[in-house]
Amino acid sequence: MTKKIKLSELGNLFGGLDVQALEGVKIEGDVEIDLGQMGMNPQMAYALGHETAQLALHLMNISRILGYPVDQMLGASPAKPARLTKLIESKFSVGKIEEWKTPIQEVVLGATSSDGGTRKSTITLGGETALPYYFDSPMPHRNHITMDVFDMPINMAKAVKSNYEDVINSPAEWAKKVVRDFGADMVTIHLISTDPNIKDTSPAEAAKTVEEVLQAVDVPIVIGGSGNPEKDPAVLEKAAEVAEGERCLLASASLNLDYARIAEAAKKYNHVVLSWTQLEINAQKELNRKLMKQCNVARENILMDPTTAALGYGLDYAYTNMERMRLAGLSGDAELNFPMSSGTTNAWGAREAWMVSSPLKEDSDWGPREYRGPIWEIITGLTLSLAGNDLFMMMHPTAVQVLKEITQTLYGGKESEPVNIDNWVGAVL
Template sequence: MKNDKERTTSLDDMFGDFAELVLENVTIELDELKIALRPMVQQMAKAIAGPALDIPKSLIPASFKAPLGQYTQSIQEITLGATKGQGGSRGNTITIGGHTAPAWDLFQAPPKHRPIIAADVFDMPISLAKVVKTHYKEVLDDPAEWAKLVVNKFGADAVTLHLISTDRSLGDTSPNDAAKVIEDVLQAVKVPVLIGSAGDPAKDGPVLAKAAEVCEGERTLLCSATVDVYEEVAIAAKKHDQVVLSWTSIDINQQKELNRRLFEWLTPEQIVIDPTTAALGYGLEYAFTIMQRMRLAGLLGDAELRFPISSGTTNAWAAREAWLNNPELGPRELRGPIWESVTALALLLAGNDLFMMMHPAAIKTLHDLVDWMSERQKVKPEDYPDWTSLAIPEGT
């Protein structure tokens, strides 16, 4: 009789070759029964897997060609300010424009000149958001001291003096009295000074004409000529060799028309364009699109649009969300400057050259951002394809 060990293997020996085994009228008495079922998926996988593939040891070589556009013109270079050797009294000049490629297209060409920030100064106390006013409350009554503050403490590249008191509904200041304020500011700072009017059609022409006379030799920017008020401003700019800001309201055709009118008196070296800045949340995308289209049109040869672009970035504070006392929107001390900074950043990428700004934190943020973006110019475009070996600098 077979022993127990032999019996434990006899079933496998007897029926191992059969695909199916059916037992009828059989009673099996066992202390322990183990049944092993082979997973069908594994069996099928082994059947179709075939031989194992080799693990790749290197990346497939690939070439990269930077997308380069064909541009026939460059943006006009404009110099603001004049030193003593140039017939003025400024300590330095600033130059904008001169670009040969879309904004910050480092594959094609870096910006010819870095963007400029001109801090806003007003010739009378005005209503300001609390988070802005806290930085200027000690100088609101003194435009000259205000100008010193934004240059010496906040690092503005230039000053935009807004003569809003000349408005008939405000102070109705005469052009001669406004000229005295201009002289005070010119003596207070040595950076280029830009002159802004009040937006009163009846007063803007005479005020800016007087400003052009007072700033003889200083190469200032007269802000601004519009479709309603341009002839008197252009004639004064031609006579005293000043630059004119050509301002329109987010309308390319209107901008082209105004520039054509200015060509009757001014050379291309005397025009900067301002298609209007709409704040974040209030049409910023329209301002961005118009500025970008103007920049590209100028590069492609449109003689009526190949000019540096200016932005009244302070318009960001016209958005009530920038200063509204609403805890759900976060602290105003941060929200407001961020609102102005984001507005500036968007327009920087669209191709803006001259920023008129207000909050010190926003001014610093844009300065730092331009510095950082300018550092990226040192990376050669031909190095970009080897992206797998690029090291990310600390702090970026």
């Protein structure tokens, strides 16, 4: 209903009553204010006359001028969206996730002399009871990075290769370099020359390389095959034997090779099995189940690699696959609550990481590839760290440093000088 009211009438209205407080008064509809009769100064009149949306507030100001106790009525009756004179007090709170009751299995890599190995220290992965870096409960162990070393020169993106040209023919020197200069927590020795399609290096010969690497560095190591499903079991078996007691990570057992043989080698010589599947949660459950039930691998000796696809090349699958596994594990799926490992180096397969420029003329300029490659590796790894990945297999020193910085910051392990962000708007950058 539209009701026209003049201030003089308002005055008359209130004037006739013994008003202590205006409770439950709503001011609705068109309100016409006849200012002339109030004798207000022109500025006030201007302000009042201009903004119809402010009428409710102004009417209260007028009431105040008239001597009515409007301040009391403000708190009592916010019946109509109106201007506030002070903020509504409030407390924010949010609960924790109750479904996360099952911790991720803890897995120790490497063994010191007291445990039958020769490593200077060990690395523990897993143990989480929440998604990574969440406030629900702190992560017990930070993320770790293992850097790739190959047993023969391989094709690498230019930006990567320039870091390794001096050591490319010596896996031992290569391993030393990544630990000493690039801060690798671990070293992965990839025995790719064992592939019958490459050099067909014998398992015994490859095992010597493993021994050299173990002597060159004192961090825990990962032993990787060539990915040839016929050859890998024999290669990893021999490597496991010469590395007895070191709790190396054997990479990998998969459904398309004789995983039982790799599981046997891990049990016999005290190593950890990397259970590798390709972007398929049910296959991962199946392989983990087979390793546990069929091969009797203890839970603390299993790590899983659900496959890493590069940013722009299936990372959406890799990310969601890992996130679903981690959520299932935390919620009690005993076939999925294992720590995870990512072949983050796969990021270099993306053309954006290594190509000189875009092959498409419609694209904006891609800029120098030297800067594109490392950030591609960083973002691929970082995304998976947020899904729950624990161990990163990486290649570029800058990528390793930056990924360490952000994952350790989110983990809570980084202090910094206080930064005032309150006036970022006016900052001169």
